[in-house]
Amino acid sequence: MAAAAYKMISIPEAQDIVLSHTRPLGAVTVGLAGVLGRVLAEEVRAPDSLPPFPASIKDGYAVVAADGAGEFPVVGESRAGHLDQLPVAPGSVAYITTGAPVPPGADAVVQVEDTEKLPDGEGGQRRVRICKAAKAGQDIRPVGSDIMEGDTVLQAGERVGVAEVGILATVGAVSLRVHTTPRVAVLSTGDEVVDPATSPLGPGQIRDANRAMLLAAAAKAGAEVVDMGVARDTAGHLEGCLAAAIDKGVDVLITSGGVSMGDRDLIKPLLERQGTIHFGRVRMKPGKPLTFATLELPPQQGGGGGRQMLVFGLPGNPVSSFVCFHLVVLPALRKMGGWAEPGLRRVAARLAVDIRLDPERPEYHRCTLQWGPPPPGSAPALKAAVAEAAAAQDPLHAPPPPSHAMPGHGAGELLASQELWAVSTGNQISSRLLSARSANALLEIPCAAGVLKAGSLVSALLIDDLGGMPVPAGGVPVTPGF
């Protein structure tokens, strides 16, 4: 079937189709050291309470609250890890450190700042003055106040971050059932495509940018990756590469190139013969020839029922590959790995410059999001709008201050004048991978004539961590009074 024979669908349709053919992978058991970033396939409950004993919140003295203020003998010590069985009787106190068990008999802790050491008494008996009477329960964490025995501390389907690793350790969950992460093979195609190490290039050659990039993208998504090299533009060689990927038992094969080869698209006929093509053209810029197929395969040696392999045929232009990976492949990899909400997160951002619209296809415009005042290089028209809005007291457009405190070094009162700005990465032609340099979001730019003006609010899909986004000059102000 020629490319034009495939119905042109929208990206949301393509995403729905891909996810409807994607199943979360099964579970595997990992230890605490291997759990970061994985999705739990089981609920985790606490086998015991935390704290397991009434614990002091302060360094100070464990007292009987009813004794009130006064001078007392210090009859013992409770230090973390050294359980003092000596009860604290009325009229006496025990020294205690933060986190240590409150001795039997005591029902409050008085912090050391509210006490005064006294000279030792008869027979070397330590003594202390309690300056402030305590209320019962004061500065004590009761048993189970952080976690109660039997509580669910993490749900199945929850992703394990840094804090969750600590939570798992706290409740003794050192062996966890988590979703398997997908195995992903990456194959470039094209007679003109040569290894990146090739220098100088021969006539007509270009270096393979896509394979290293897609391997990195899949690895970053947590996948185990398999480098399948470059397929030549012959049906036989391509078929051999597909067979090799099947042999390796991967869950996903990502190819790039070969899907907009005019009269010699070798990918689609091969996928049609061996599986089912679900779509072969998508109304998007860049990435129109994006192709998706599933192959139903016999079980691997020793395995149970049949298995499925997803094949994503990405266009050869590196930007198209980059955009299509994030829009359709990444959500599929996330779903396989157990993510309940595998789609890209969407936020609103304000355009820093005018963007010329494409009248034929909606565009995924690469940009760098940053938080702050209008970034340097914002359109002059925007600056005028900001000034105008500032006059009208619009908090979204309040002007940047003449000067303000450094971030974290004083009070700031300008939070309301800061927002998320989308800075274009420049010329968006699909061959220019520099348009993805430093990009942390894809703007959803409508298909229309004319220009989308600087200052417009647009939706943006997050494709990279904003924890590394550009910092505006002067920084972002802090909460007033902080």
Next chain:
Amino acid sequence: MAAAAYKMISIPEAQDIVLSHTRPLGAVTVGLAGVLGRVLAEEVRAPDSLPPFPASIKDGYAVVAADGAGEFPVVGESRAGHLDQLPVAPGSVAYITTGAPVPPGADAVVQVEDTEKLPDGEGGQRRVRICKAAKAGQDIRPVGSDIMEGDTVLQAGERVGVAEVGILATVGAVSLRVHTTPRVAVLSTGDEVVDPATSPLGPGQIRDANRAMLLAAAAKAGAEVVDMGVARDTAGHLEGCLAAAIDKGVDVLITSGGVSMGDRDLIKPLLERQGTIHFGRVRMKPGKPLTFATLELPPQQGGGGGRQMLVFGLPGNPVSSFVCFHLVVLPALRKMGGWAEPGLRRVAARLAVDIRLDPERPEYHRCTLQWGPPPPGSAPALKAAVAEAAAAQDPLHAPPPPSHAMPGHGAGELLASQELWAVSTGNQISSRLLSARSANALLEIPCAAGVLKAGSLVSALLIDDLGGMPVPAGGVPVTPGF
């Protein structure tokens, strides 16, 4: 020196002190497969132009533009990887595929959609009708239009993401000088602290949450990690553990516990003997006993001059450890790894609920940021404010719509009504690690009496990727018309 003898400083002061003692580590050479996430220690230039030849943007016919529309013999083909030397003379055309070199003589490409295949002519000569006259240069990428030979494609100091891997491959940069990532040792302390696998717990015991958590945090930051186990609460054992960390040649030692042990803080005296303590108390909640020291060490065997080890003494409460790691350790690890802007990124977010202020210390309140309308569970007072502001047409507070299009499944016009919301993780006591569960930011909450009202704008420091933040019911609307 007793803990109280250390001057209480602010967190920005602490951050400045830490970074002033932190140096970017030297450079090391890595291959393309190991470069993701690293910071370049050298500028990368293109050794040749991209495209290296005039390349077609479309599938179609390479023509002489001056020939205009009409019927022409197809004298050859240019396919990617197969350089056709046959020149295209006036009055003839050549078939060409996307990305293929434009043959000599041709100066424009006419896309196949603007052509019509004709019956073969005399002697089987292929023929085509060019329906639309082309302008010179049409649908051709000139040599160097994406990257010009000698261009700097990536700067020293730039972090390598997915796109940058592709850019490096494109220019043949397969061996890169990048900053070394730090080696980080993690040590827990405390006689009460037992391995997470311990079940049931003995009297007075608690499981070690911090070590697994801090190892995960350092690994996530790109560090090579070394697990140093648990030090007992004796000066001798602790000193042995420090010596072991020094022996392993790590750049950083992170300890947790032992710095708020009342009269038995063993960490500070040890660090005072072996190095320099730069601070031992910080005005923050949680994390007040945070301690930072540097040790000047003799060179390792075979090494050059002396070396330095940073030691971070984090408090034992797991939340304090978590917060202190992100506020002071993470920026240091980033700076060592070459980040030019190593601090946490700051954004503004609107509080979903009232937060009670602490009158003694500014607080780093754990929260989950999400983009959208006010999240479920927002304070009733906020809902009233939203309704009121909506009446006043404040775009920051426009009400959520009765219903709107699903994300990506139609037009949305509600972008301006959505913003970043901070949902508290609940009870913030420093022993309760569940308050860090799903947290992706630390709110900067001022030190004051009373309550910070829901709907207030507060500054928030990003500590996790927003790419996994919660998705509001109904999603976030898209750019109008997309």
